[in-house]
Amino acid sequence: MKDFFWDSSYNVGVKKFDDQHKHLIEALKDINKAMEDKRDKLAIAQVINNLKKYAQEHLIEEENFLLDIGYPDYEEHKRQHEIFKDKLAKFCDDFNSDRYLLHFEIAVFLKNWILSHIKVVDKKYADFLKEKSGL
């Protein structure tokens, strides 16, 4: 998947979060690769779970950071994270209980959400930081 490469358009200007976003994109790649290789359910569940765990930690760190800097759209940003976490938890439940076997749909959802969240929603706090620092 060509569009899983990091480029500067993902930059939010906070090194810690840029690094974490890179890691998320790597985790997306792993999921995609496991699916393309048609690995077994357990292996796919494991890579999805890796991303889920990492994403949860990342989102909390980002939320704490936004609170610290007095980000005015904090509530809306957090709400977006909650929607993502709920949706991801549902996918994982369905996946684990075999109610839902369209692995590809999970991969597309994760990819679309993560990439557009970084580029659109996270970019807003990047802009806020720039403004705040007078750049």
Ligand SMILES: [Fe+2]
């Ligand atoms: Fe975010």
